[in-house]
Amino acid sequence: MTKTKVYLLDFGSLVMDGYMMFWGRGPGGPFRFPTYGVLIDHAEGRFLFDTGYDGGFFAKNLPFVTIDQSARQTVPGQLDLIGLRPRDITHVLNSHYHVDHVGGNHHCTHATTICHKCELEAYDDPEPWEAMGYSDRSLSGASGADDVSDRADDIYTPRFELISGDARIAKGVTLFETPGHTPGHYSLMVELADRRPMLFTGDACYTQRSLEENIIANSHSDVKQSFASLERLRQLAEQHDAELFYSHDPARWAEWKPAPYHYS
Numbered sequence: 568m569t570k571t572k573v574y575l576l577d578f579g580s581l582v583m584d585g586y587m588m589f590w591g592r593g594p595g596g597p598f599r600f601p602t603y604g605v606l607i608d609h610a611e612g613r614f615l616f617d618t619g620y621d622g623g624f625f626a627k628n629l630p631f632v633t634i635d636q637s638a639r640q641t642v643p644g645q646l647d648l649i650g651l652r653p654r655d656i657t658h659v660l661n662s663h664y665h666v667d668h669v670g671g672n673h674h675c676t677h678a679t680t681i682c683h684k685c686e687l688e689a690y691d692d693p694e695p696w697e698a699m700g701y702s703d704r705s706l707s708g709a710s711g712a713d714d715v716s717d718r719a720d721d722i723y724t725p726r727f728e729l730i731s732g733d734a735r736i737a738k739g740v741t742l743f744e745t746p747g748h749t750p751g752h753y754s755l756m757v758e759l760a761d762r763r764p765m766l767f768t769g770d771a772c773y774t775q776r777s778l779e780e781n782i783i784a785n786s787h788s789d790v791k792q793s794f795a796s797l798e799r800l801r802q803l804a805e806q807h808d809a810e811l812f813y814s815h816d817p818a819r820w821a822e823w824k825p826a827p828y829h830y831s
């Protein structure tokens with residue numbers, strides 16, 4: 568059996584105010600942060616965790632956000648670095664359905680989309696203060712779309728598999744519930760043959776500083792759950808001797824190795 572490989576896919580960067588990144592703490596001012604996805608090349612499938620943002624969508628609908636994304640920093644561009652195409656992805660997993668994590672889902676026309684049922688509910692009927700976070704509607708109308716038998720190959724009609732609770736997705740690939748940033752937020756752990764497990768926090772923890780100084784994001788659906796999820800991540804890392812990979816940490820990102828390099 569082939570060894571599981573993990574690739575970090577670079578989807579470009581965004582700029583937010585420091586007070587949005589570090590709620591109540593700042594400092595304020597522009598804070599540029601990376602967005603990335605995680606490709607798990609596994610004997611049981613090719614799993615893609617988070618797909619970044621859609622630059623065209625941002626330019627049109629969120630023009631006040633500073634973006635920096637080349638054609639290479641997209642799902643097709645990053646997969647091409649390792650000789651794959653979007654149709655090779657068997658499963659898309661998303662930490663949550665905010666605009667900077669689902670923007671490339673629509674490229675993966677052949678994938679099953681695994682989603683926490685609470686997240687899809689929040690996305691389908693967002694609270695007013697969540698509407699911008701969930702404003703990429705490329706997944707909309709999909710919750711009842713089981714029948715995709717006659718879809719054209721290149722049209723994106725997400726085929727959802729709804730889950731809840733912690734979930735083993737494949738051998739050594741586990742989603743852990745970490746709600747608070749959004750109602751159905753997941754973090755992901757991947758166990759590999761030759762190194763410590765990789766624990767991808769998603770937006771339950773933007774940066775290493777967030778964990779060390781106990782700071783949550785300005786964007787949250789539930790304050791207490793957000794802090795509980797930070798604590799859960801600490802405990803999971805300790806329990807599994809896992810290395811933490813934060814979602815939007817420019818300093819750590821600069822140290823990690825993006826595709827075509829792989830971890831195994």
Ligand SMILES: [Zn+2]
Nearest residue numbers: 665667770814
């Ligand atoms: Zn994010």
